Amino acid sequence: AQSVTQLGSHVSVSEGALVLLRCNYSSSVPPYLFWYVQYPNQGLQLLLKYTTGATLVKGINGFEAEFKKSETSFHLTKPSAHMSDAAEYFCAVSSFSGGYNKLIFGAGTRLAVHP
Amino acid sequence: NAGVMQNPRHLVRRRGQEARLRCSPMKGHSHVYWYRQLPEEGLKFMVYLQKENIIDESGMPKERFSAEFPKEGPSILRIQQVVRGDSAAYFCASSPRDSPTYNEQFFGPGTRLTVL
Numbered sequence: 001a002q003s004v005t006q007l008g009s010h011v012s013v014s015e016g017a018l019v020l021l022r023c024n025y026s027s028s029v030p031p032y033l034f035w036y037v038q039y040p041n042q043g044l045q046l047l048l049k050y051t052t053g054a055t056l057v058k059g060i061n062g063f064e065a066e067f068k069k070s071e072t073s074f075h076l077t078k079p080s081a082h083m084s085d086a087a088e089y090f091c092a093v094s095s096f097s098g099g100y101n102k103l104i105f106g107a108g109t110r111l112a113v114h115p
Numbered sequence: 116n117a118g119v120m121q122n123p124r125h126l127v128r129r130r131g132q133e134a135r136l137r138c139s140p141m142k143g144h145s146h147v148y149w150y151r152q153l154p155e156e157g158l159k160f161m162v163y164l165q166k167e168n169i170i171d172e173s174g175m176p177k178e179r180f181s182a183e184f185p186k187e188g189p190s191i192l193r194i195q196q197v198v199r200g201d202s203a204a205y206f207c208a209s210s211p212r213d214s215p216t217y218n219e220q221f222f223g224p225g226t227r228l229t230v231l
Contacts, residue, residue, distance in 0.1 A: 043119075043206060044158070044222040090157055100146065100170060101210070103220060105157035
């Protein structure tokens with residue numbers, strides 16, 4: 001069975017500071033990993049994904065994440081936070097088994113950015 | 116190319132009524148997933164459908180919930196005799212038929228169901 005743990009349900013940073021959102025996963029098969037962002041009252045938007053290949057993945061809006069198999073982690077980072085980054089972030093894992101892709105989400109981390 | 120569309124965006128029902136949630140996938144997409152997001156929680160998988168077939172409904176409650184994706188028209192998530200615990204945001208996602216193995220899902224804006 002697959003699972004995702006996001007450490008810290010709320011993270012607060014100053015504008016311009018480093019953003020680090022933590023995600024650890026559990027999977028018995030090679031995982032596909034995703035980060036999604038959700039703005040208030042909106043759907044989920046894909047930030048970035050890891051499938052195979054390069055373990056450092058770059059996404060939209062200056063975010064990136066590094067897949068570390070030995071640590072079963074896929075932490076999301078951004079060097080300098082903007083006010084517009086305030087949102088909820090979800091890490092998800094899946095395996096392409098049975099010919100389809102069912103996403104297992106973490107509980108989410110709400111990011112607050114203050115001036 | 117329009118994205119995944121869901122309607123209504125907000126739905127209010129009284130206990131015991133029926134709720135019908137609609138999802139139109141992106142053009143060319145024939146795979147539909149439904150997820151539920153309870154307050155202060157992440158999304159939980161409910162059901163995966165292809166045209167006219169339910170492939171995986173392992174996340175669906177055994178009673179009162181049903182889903183369909185007919186040959187023509189949107190996918191429908193139907194909740195009969197709603198209870199207050201059904202209040203949640205329901206998201207639909209779609210993916211193309213001939214997708215790569217990483218099979219990215221595109222999410223709609225969600226339907227927020229409130230049961231009074």
